Amino acid sequence: MRRGKWIIFGMLVVLLAGCSGKKTEEISADAKNAESTDEKNTLDFVDAHGECYTVEINEAVAKNPYDKALFVKNENKISYEDKKYTSRLGVDVSVFQGDIDWEQVKAAGYEFAILRIGYRGYGEEGTLNADEKFEQNLENARKAGIDVGVYFFSQAVNEEEAKEEADFVLEHLKRQELQMPVVYDPEHILEDEARTDGVTGEQFTQNAKVFCKEIEEAGYDAMIYSNMLWEAYELDLEKLSDYPVWYADYEELPQTPYRFSMWQYSSTGIVPGIEGNVDLNIQLLKK
Numbered sequence: 001m002r003r004g005k006w007i008i009f010g011m012l013v014v015l016l017a018g019c020s021g022k023k024t025e026e027i028s029a030d031a032k033n034a035e036s037t038d039e040k041n042t043l044d045f046v047d048a049h050g051e052c053y054t055v056e057i058n059e060a061v062a063k064n065p066y067d068k069a070l071f072v073k074n075e076n077k078i079s080y081e082d083k084k085y086t087s088r089l090g091v092d093v094s095v096f097q098g099d100i101d102w103e104q105v106k107a108a109g110y111e112f113a114i115l116r117i118g119y120r121g122y123g124e125e126g127t128l129n130a131d132e133k134f135e136q137n138l139e140n141a142r143k144a145g146i147d148v149g150v151y152f153f154s155q156a157v158n159e160e161e162a163k164e165e166a167d168f169v170l171e172h173l174k175r176q177e178l179q180m181p182v183v184y185d186p187e188h189i190l191e192d193e194a195r196t197d198g199v200t201g202e203q204f205t206q207n208a209k210v211f212c213k214e215i216e217e218a219g220y221d222a223m224i225y226s227n228m229l230w231e232a233y234e235l236d237l238e239k240l241s242d243y244p245v246w247y248a249d250y251e252e253l254p255q256t257p258y259r260f261s262m263w264q265y266s267s268t269g270i271v272p273g274i275e276g277n278v279d280l281n282i283q284l285l286k287k
Contacts, residue, residue: 047227149181186204
């Protein structure tokens with residue numbers, strides 16, 4: 001997935017005292033693992049570039065239910081098990097992964113895949129495009145016995161465009177059955193100016209609601225892709241509480257204090273059957 005640049009709006013206050021500019025390796029273990037400060041009800045976290053932030057925790061949003069000590073890493077893989085939850089591994093892919101040998105992916109222990117079904121261009125026109133490998137990936141992943149979901153990379157600037165994106169997804173799904181959700185993936189653009197640069201967090205939230213509503217009304221499960229910066233400064237999770245979160249975070253442990261259903265824990269994974277790097281994910285499942 002694309003990685004983004006971050007626009008911090010004036011109405012949002014970032015508490016940066018003694019924190020900004022530190023790299024990940026310079027932060028204490030407690031800060032790295034995003035321990036909250038009870039007295040101030042705040043959270044320290046680092047972004048993908050090693051910048052440190054301190055933000056207020058929204059107590060109205062459902063909390064992260066997982067015990068950090070129970071996430072077990074074994075080389076490329078992470079597992080989780082407690083009395084209430086178990087886990088399984090998956091990948092998310094697009095045309096950038098080329099031709100994939102899904103039988104090898106399955107044999108390596110990856111049980112699900114989130115496939116990019118399409119994207120909106122970030123230029124002024126914002127054209128809608130199908131992922132060139134979607135149909136191929138869908139067919140071959142299914143043949144290998146892998147559970148499949150899809151994601152759409154959004155650059156919607158308003159609700160009308162978000163609905164247009166949802167309709168695009170539904171048109172290309174052609175009523176095919178999915179075992180995993182349809183994911184709304186709004187992101188900023190790092191390397192260039194983008195049509196969404198001036199979009200507010202309130203608008204991003206409304207866009208997500210419209211997209212997910214359209215998807216659910218068509219009979220699919222909807223999900224929202226996010227990371228700690230988006231949870232802190234863009235999306236109003238309280239207003240999006242009806243939808244599960246696919247949380248992206250490449251620290252050793254998930255930093256978010258909020259509930260999530262999947263964790264994208266690496267963008268540099270190596271998986272048999274896939275050439276080059278691939279995003280790795282763990283899904284948390286209730287027993």
